[in-house]
Amino acid sequence: xxxxxxxxxxxxxxxxxxxxxxxxxxxxxxxxxxxxxxxxxxxxxxxxxxxxxxxxxxxxxxxxxxxxxxxxxxxxxxxxxxxxxxxxxxxxxxxxxxxxxxxxxxxxxxxxxxxxxxxxxxxxxxxxxxxxxxxxxxxxxxxxxxxxxxxxxxxxxxxxxxxxxxxxxxxxxxxxxxxxxxxxxxxxxxxxxxxxxxxxxxxxxxxxxxxxxxxxxxxxxxxxxxxxxxxxxxxxxxxxxxxxxxxxxxxxxxxxxxxxxxxxxxxxxx
Amino acid sequence: xxxxxxxxxxxxxxxxxxxxxxxxxxxxxxxxxxxxxxxxxxxxxxxxxxxxxxxxxxxxxxxxxxxxxxxxxxxxxxxxxxxxxxxxxxxxxxxxxxxxxxxxxxxxxxxxxxxxxxxxxxxxxxxxxxxxxxxxxxxxxxxxxxxxxxxxxxxxxxxxxxxxxxxxxxxxxxxxxxxxxxxxxxxxxxxxxxxxxxxxxxxxxxxxxxxxxxxxxxxxxxxxxxxxxxxxxxxxxxxxxxxxxxxxxxxxxxxxxxxxxxxxxxxx
Ligand SMILES: Nc1ncnc2c1ncn2[C@@H]1O[C@H](COP(=O)(O)OP(=O)(O)OP(=O)(O)O)[C@@H](O)[C@H]1O
Ligand SMILES: [Mg+2]
Numbered sequence: 038x039x040x041x042x043x044x045x046x047x048x049x050x051x052x053x054x055x056x057x058x059x060x061x062x063x064x065x066x067x068x069x070x071x072x073x074x075x076x077x078x079x080x081x082x083x084x085x086x087x088x089x090x091x092x093x094x095x096x097x098x099x100x101x102x103x104x105x106x107x108x109x110x111x112x113x114x115x116x117x118x119x120x121x122x123x124x125x126x127x128x129x130x131x132x133x134x135x136x137x138x139x140x141x142x143x144x145x146x147x148x149x150x151x152x153x154x155x156x157x158x159x160x161x162x163x164x165x166x167x168x169x170x171x172x173x174x175x176x177x178x179x180x181x182x183x184x185x186x187x188x189x190x191x192x193x194x195x196x197x198x199x200x201x202x203x204x205x206x207x208x209x210x211x212x213x214x215x216x217x218x219x220x221x222x223x224x225x226x227x228x229x230x231x232x233x234x235x236x237x238x239x240x241x242x243x244x245x246x247x248x249x250x251x252x253x254x255x256x257x258x259x260x261x262x263x264x265x266x267x268x269x270x271x272x273x274x275x276x277x278x279x280x281x282x283x284x285x286x287x288x289x290x291x292x293x294x295x296x297x298x299x300x301x302x303x304x305x306x307x
Numbered sequence: 308x309x310x311x312x313x314x315x316x317x318x319x320x321x322x323x324x325x326x327x328x329x330x331x332x333x334x335x336x337x338x339x340x341x342x343x344x345x346x347x348x349x350x351x352x353x354x355x356x357x358x359x360x361x362x363x364x365x366x367x368x369x370x371x372x373x374x375x376x377x378x379x380x381x382x383x384x385x386x387x388x389x390x391x392x393x394x395x396x397x398x399x400x401x402x403x404x405x406x407x408x409x410x411x412x413x414x415x416x417x418x419x420x421x422x423x424x425x426x427x428x429x430x431x432x433x434x435x436x437x438x439x440x441x442x443x444x445x446x447x448x449x450x451x452x453x454x455x456x457x458x459x460x461x462x463x464x465x466x467x468x469x470x471x472x473x474x475x476x477x478x479x480x481x482x483x484x485x486x487x488x489x490x491x492x493x494x495x496x497x498x499x500x501x502x503x504x505x506x507x508x509x510x511x512x513x514x515x516x517x518x519x520x521x522x523x524x525x526x527x528x529x530x531x532x533x534x535x536x537x538x539x540x541x542x543x544x545x546x547x548x549x550x551x552x553x554x555x556x557x558x559x560x561x562x563x564x565x566x567x568x569x570x571x572x573x574x575x
Contacts, residue, residue: 140487
């Protein structure tokens with residue numbers, strides 16, 4: 038009995054997100070469709086988790102369940118040791134489609150989640166985060182005046198602006214060019230190290246998953262299951278052209294192309 | 308730059324010329340009819356006669372008085388319709404039970420043409436101010452309500468999720484997400500409603516009134532003053548267009564983000 042109690046307390050302290058035996062179904066055309074099957078994921082404070090998986094395997098759904106936007110019927114989902122029943126102020130989310138509100142200027146979109154703050158403080162935060170994502174000078178633009186990549190960066194600024202302790206990012210760099218993407222990856226790492234934010238990022242870019250993740254969650258489709266959680270040695274994964282990086286890459290590719298003969302992997306491995 | 312500009316000016320002139328073609332033809336036929344046929348002047352006045360009547364009505368201040376009376380009725384009825392239409396439209400759009408309660412009956416009522424209301428309303432409210440306002444409300448209220456409802460209901464789920472994520476209250480979600488999303492559509496309703504109000508008031512005054520531009524028309528008809536009837540019709544048309552343009556300008560100022568979006572679309 039005593040042991041069990043201690044274990045629970047340890048859970049409370051060390052896991053900021055705890056998902057156990059989570060199943061999720063959607064009803065489509067009156068038929069239940071299993072989207073997530075037996076998901077188990079414990080995330081420590083300050084960790085950077087990346088999630089990769091085929092389109093439609095339930096990655097976005099998993100993030101929305103973690104932040105309380107989508108209900109779950111079966112399993113345990115906890116944030117800070119409490120069952121998730123809805124969104125909380127300290128859990129931010131950057132959506133796959135940027136979802137900036139078209140009728141608000143960029144500065145008001147970024148400040149959308151900043152409630153009950155004095156005007157000046159609010160403006161200062163907005164300014165700081167716009168600068169961080171390289172959108173200084175676009176405060177008074179409307180979302181329709183921004184490019185796809187700029188909109189995504191504005192959405193990231195909105196996600197960061199109210200200093201969440203957990204930030205869930207759903208393919209946040211999807212619309213960015215390779216150069217901006219690498220720049221944003223560095224920026225997000227800097228923010229994570231500075232603010233100790235716990236980050237969970239869905240990405241379809243395997244390089245990105247390796248470069249950013251402390252652990253990589255590899256998911257399979259229909260129903261979405263976790264195939265493996267890969268621990269990443271950061272010393273190796275931060276060297277994009279190193280042999281260690283290539284080895285991680287091959288390991289992940291092997292999940293998706295089971296009889297893998299992806300040639301350019303082999304090049305790296307050698 | 309130059310190649311960009313010339314067609315624009317050309318386009319403007321073309322637009323004006325094309326718009327004037329049909330009025331010009333009508334005037335020609337009219338001229339022909341009054342000069343070379345034997346239609347009596349009481350039925351079809353000559354163009355100079357109509358012009359003269361127009362000037363006289365303008366000078367005597369009668370026209371101004373008629374128009375002001377009609378417009379003041381429109382304003383009363385329209386304001387009531389706008390407030391009620393936006394309120395109930397929002398309510399229906401936000402709450403499913405309210406929708407189920409009100410929409411069936413509203414759908415039925417909307418099938419009844421405005422003119423068909425007039426006998427009953429005259430019976431109940433007489434031919435004074437109240438009956439005009441009631442008729443205007445019957446027309447404009449539903450137009451505004453239906454458009455408000457559709458604007459609120461079509462709010463993308465994604466935006467509502469953003470509000471949910473930031474834990475906005477129900478009221479804040481309404482004012483910051485649903486309402487701004489619905490504004491363009493509400494404005495469409497308000498614009499249709501204003502046009503409808505103007506038509507309704509003229510129709511109501513034609514049938515049952517002792518003042519206003521519509522009354523002027525019907526009394527001119529019984530005196531065989533076809534010139535007055537035609538002048539009034541032209542004035543009704545012009546006032547309608549001016550109100551529509553005016554409200555268009557006001558509404559464009561209320562939705563600056565739409566202007567930007569439209570410009571982007573044009574460039575594409
Ligand atoms: N609200 C919903 N109602 C019904 N089905 C849904 C709903 N949301 C998602 N789904 C279904 O659940 C499955 C997983 O969707 P989800 O958006 O989580 O996938 P994803 O892994 O994020 O895909 P992608 O990489 O393309 O973004 C899909 O088959 C989708 O059709
Ligand atoms: Mg997704």
